[in-house]
Amino acid sequence: xxxxxxxxxxxxxxxRPPVWLMRQAGRHLPEYRELREEYDFLExxxxxxxxxxxxxxxxxxxxxxxxxxFSDILTILEPLGFDYHIESGTGPVVESPIADPGDVPQxxxxxxxxxxxxxxxxxxxxxxxxxxxxxxxxxxGPFTLASYAVAGRPTRNHYPxxxxxxxxxxxxxxxxxxxxxxxxxxxxxQVDHGADVVxxxxxxxxxxxxxDYRAFIQPLHREILTDIDxxxxxxxxxxxxxxxxxxxxxxxxxxxxxTVEMDMAREQLGDRPVQGNLDPSVLFAGPETVRERTREVIxxxxxxxxxxxxxxxxxxxxxxESVEAFVETAKSIEW
Amino acid sequence: xxxxxxxxxxxxxxxRPPVWLMRQAGRHLPEYRELREEYDFLExxxxxxxxxxxxxxxxxxxxxxxxxxFSDILTILEPLGFDYHIESGTGPVVESPIADPGDVPQxxxxxxxxxxxxxxxxxxxxxxxxxxxxxxxxxxGPFTLASYAVAGRPTRNHYPxxxxxxxxxxxxxxxxxxxxxxxxxxxxxQVDHGADVVxxxxxxxxxxxxxDYRAFIQPLHREILTDIDxxxxxxxxxxxxxxxxxxxxxxxxxxxxxTVEMDMAREQLGDRPVQGNLDPSVLFAGPETVRERTREVIxxxxxxxxxxxxxxxxxxxxxxESVEAFVETAKSIEW
Numbered sequence: 001x002x003x004x005x006x007x008x009x010x011x012x013x014x015x016r017p018p019v020w021l022m023r024q025a026g027r028h029l030p031e032y033r034e035l036r037e038e039y040d041f042l043e044x045x046x047x048x049x050x051x052x053x054x055x056x057x058x059x060x061x062x063x064x065x066x067x068x069x070f071s072d073i074l075t076i077l078e079p080l081g082f083d084y085h086i087e088s089g090t091g092p093v094v095e096s097p098i099a100d101p102g103d104v105p106q107x108x109x110x111x112x113x114x115x116x117x118x119x120x121x122x123x124x125x126x127x128x129x130x131x132x133x134x135x136x137x138x139x140x141g142p143f144t145l146a147s148y149a150v151a152g153r154p155t156r157n158h159y160p161x162x163x164x165x166x167x168x169x170x171x172x173x174x175x176x177x178x179x180x181x182x183x184x185x186x187x188x189x190q191v192d193h194g195a196d197v198v199x200x201x202x203x204x205x206x207x208x209x210x211x212d213y214r215a216f217i218q219p220l221h222r223e224i225l226t227d228i229d230x231x232x233x234x235x236x237x238x239x240x241x242x243x244x245x246x247x248x249x250x251x252x253x254x255x256x257x258x259t260v261e262m263d264m265a266r267e268q269l270g271d272r273p274v275q276g277n278l279d280p281s282v283l284f285a286g287p288e289t290v291r292e293r294t295r296e297v298i299x300x301x302x303x304x305x306x307x308x309x310x311x312x313x314x315x316x317x318x319x320x321e322s323v324e325a326f327v328e329t330a331k332s333i334e335w
Numbered sequence: 336x337x338x339x340x341x342x343x344x345x346x347x348x349x350x351r352p353p354v355w356l357m358r359q360a361g362r363h364l365p366e367y368r369e370l371r372e373e374y375d376f377l378e379x380x381x382x383x384x385x386x387x388x389x390x391x392x393x394x395x396x397x398x399x400x401x402x403x404x405f406s407d408i409l410t411i412l413e414p415l416g417f418d419y420h421i422e423s424g425t426g427p428v429v430e431s432p433i434a435d436p437g438d439v440p441q442x443x444x445x446x447x448x449x450x451x452x453x454x455x456x457x458x459x460x461x462x463x464x465x466x467x468x469x470x471x472x473x474x475x476g477p478f479t480l481a482s483y484a485v486a487g488r489p490t491r492n493h494y495p496x497x498x499x500x501x502x503x504x505x506x507x508x509x510x511x512x513x514x515x516x517x518x519x520x521x522x523x524x525q526v527d528h529g530a531d532v533v534x535x536x537x538x539x540x541x542x543x544x545x546x547d548y549r550a551f552i553q554p555l556h557r558e559i560l561t562d563i564d565x566x567x568x569x570x571x572x573x574x575x576x577x578x579x580x581x582x583x584x585x586x587x588x589x590x591x592x593x594t595v596e597m598d599m600a601r602e603q604l605g606d607r608p609v610q611g612n613l614d615p616s617v618l619f620a621g622p623e624t625v626r627e628r629t630r631e632v633i634x635x636x637x638x639x640x641x642x643x644x645x646x647x648x649x650x651x652x653x654x655x656e657s658v659e660a661f662v663e664t665a666k667s668i669e670w
Contacts, residue, residue, distance in 0.1 A: 281497035
C-alpha cells in the first residue's frame with residue numbers, strides 16, 4: 001500500500017505529489033531493450049518472472065511512488081475470443097476481427113484462468129516492493145478494446161469501429177457491454193492480487209462526439225469503476241472541454257492528457273483528484289526545462305489530490321536524465 | 336460570390352445554412368475514382384483542367400453552396416524547398432525532411448510561379464460556377480506543414496515535430512514563421528484568383544498544449560488570417576475546451592471538429608460564425624439518421640453565422656445517398 005499514491009488518489013492533501021509515469025517500464029530503458037532481445041513482447045507479458053523484472057526496472061532506477069505492472073491493454077481480448085499478435089511496424093494485429101454483428105462475443109473465458117499470469121505477476125510484485133510503493137494495475141477500456149476487435153489493428157480516428165456503430169448500433173452496444181463486463185472482472189481480479197490502484201485506459205473514447213460518449217461509454221465506465229474495491233484512475237484523451245463527463249463516471253482520479261491546462265482542469269473538476277499531465281515531448285528539452293515545466297504543473301495542481309504523471313506514455317527515445325529530473329522534481333516539493 | 340456562404344461567414348442571418356463538405360471532391364465519388372485511374376493524385380492536382388473537373392464533380396451531383404478547389408494541403412511545401420510524393424498505404428512522403436536546425440528554409444520560391452496551377456484552377460472555376468456558389472480556397476497551416484517537413488510522413492501524435500520543438504525551440508519558431516509567410520501569401524494569391532472564402536487547415540495544431548498553441552501558433556494564425564481580403568475559416572482539431580483560442584486569431588469562422596457539441600461551441604464563441612460539425616461516421620447510418628442528426632446540428636447552431644459541414648473530411652467509403660441527405664437537409668430549412 002502506497003501511503004502517498006493512495007492518499008492522493010483519495011483526494012487528500014499530501015506533503016508532496018506522488019509520481020509515476022505511464023509506460024515507465026519500457027523501451028526508453030536500456031535494461032528493458034536488453035531483456036527484450038531474449039523475449040518477444042507477448043512472451044515477456046505472459047511470463048510473470050520476466051514481467052516482474054521489467055516492472056521493477058524503472059523502480060530500481062527512479063524510485064517512483066508507483067510501479068505499474070508490465071502488461072498490455074489488449075490481454076483481455078484473449079478471453080473474449082480474439083487472438084492477437086504484435087507486428088513490427090504496425091502494432092497489435094487481431095487474427096479474426098469482428099466483421100458482422102454475428103461475430104460479437106456472447107461470453108468470455110474465466111479471467112482467473114486465461115489471465116492467470118497477471119495475478120501471478122501482481123503476487124510477485126506484492127512481495128518485492130515495500131509498503132510505501134503503490135502497485136498499479138490497469139486494463140484497456142471498452143471503446144479502445146472494441147476498436148481493436150473490429151478494426152483488427154491500429155487505425156486513424158478509429159473509423160472501422162465508428163462505421164460499425166453507425167451501421168449496427170445494437171451490436172456496437174452489445175460488444176461494448178460484454179467487453180466492459182470482462183474488464184470489470186479483470187480489474188477486480190487485479191485488486192484481489194494486490195493492485196493498490198487501478199487505471200482504466202479508454203484512451204481513444206474521446207474520438208466519439210460528446211452525446212455518444214454519454215450514451216454509450218459513460219454508463220459502462222461507471223459500471224466498471226464503481227465496482228472496484230481500490231482507488232480508480234480514468235484516462236481518456238481529447239476530453240479537454242468535457243472533463244466533467246469523466247468525473248461523472250465516478251472515477252476517483254481523472255487522468256489528464258497533455259493538451260489540458262491544469263488550472264482549467266481544476267476549475268472544471270473542483271476537488272476531484274487529477275493525474276498528469278506534463279507533455280511527454282518536454283522530456284526532450286533537457287533537465288532544466290523539465291524541472292521548470294514540471295514545477296509549473298505541480299504548482300497549478302496544488303497540494304491536494306494530485307498524482308504527478310505525464311499526459312501520455314513515455315516516448316521510447318526519452319533521455320534517462322529527463323525522467324530522473326521529472327521524478328526528482330516531485331520528490332523535492334515540500335508543501 | 337456566394338451570397339449565402341459569404342453572408343454566413345460574415346455572421347449574418349441566412350434563410351437557411353449554406354452547406355459544403357470537407358473533401359467533397361474525392362474518393363467517395365465513383366466519377367472521381369474513374370478519373371483517377373488515368374491520373375495519379377499529384378498529376379490531377381497540378382493539371383488545372385483535371386483539377387477543375389474533379390472540383391466540379393460534387394457540384395454537379397449535390398449542388399452544395401461552395402466548391403472547394405481540388406488540391407492538397409502540402410502543395411506549399413514545394414516552394415519552401417521540400418519535394419514530396421504520395422506513397423500508397425502511407426500517404427505523403429517528403430524526400431529530404433528537416434533533420435537539423437540548419438535545414439530550416441530561409442526563403443521560398445515565388446508563389447505565383449511555383450503554384451501557378453492553383454491560380455489557373457481558380458480562374459477556371461470562376462468562369463464555371465454561378466454567382467450563387469462560393470469558391471473555397473485553402474492551405475495547410477504552419478504546424479501541420481512543419482510536421483510533414485520534419486517527420487517526412489504522417490506520424491502518430493506528431494512526435495518528430497514536438498521533439499524538434501523541445502530540442503530546438505528557436506529553429507522550430509523560425510520554421511513555423513517562414514511557413515506562415517508562404518501560407519499567407521498563398522492564400523492572398525488564391526483570393527486574387529477568385530476564391531470567395533479561404534480555409535486554413537492547421538488540423539494538427541491541437542496536439543500542442545494550450546500554452547504552446549498560444550505562444551507559437553496563435554500569433555501566426557493571426558498574422559495569416561488578418562491579411563486576407565476575404566472571409567477566413569480556421570480548422571484545428573481537438574480544441575474542444577479552448578475554442579476561444581481559435582477565435583482570438585481573428586478567423587471569421589471557427590470550424591468545429593465532430594467532438595465539439597454545437598451548443599457548447601456557441602456558448603464559448605458568442606456570435607463568432609461557426610462551421611460544422613456532423614460526425615462523418617454518421618453518414619454510414621443511413622439517410623434517415625443522417626437527416627435527423629443533421630437537423631440537430633442546424634438547430635443547435637441557429638439561424639445566424641453557421642456554415643453546415645462535417646466535423647472532418649468525407650470518408651472514402653461514404654454512401655452517395657447519405658451525402659445527398661446531408662445537403663438536402665440544409666436546403667430544406669426555412670428559418
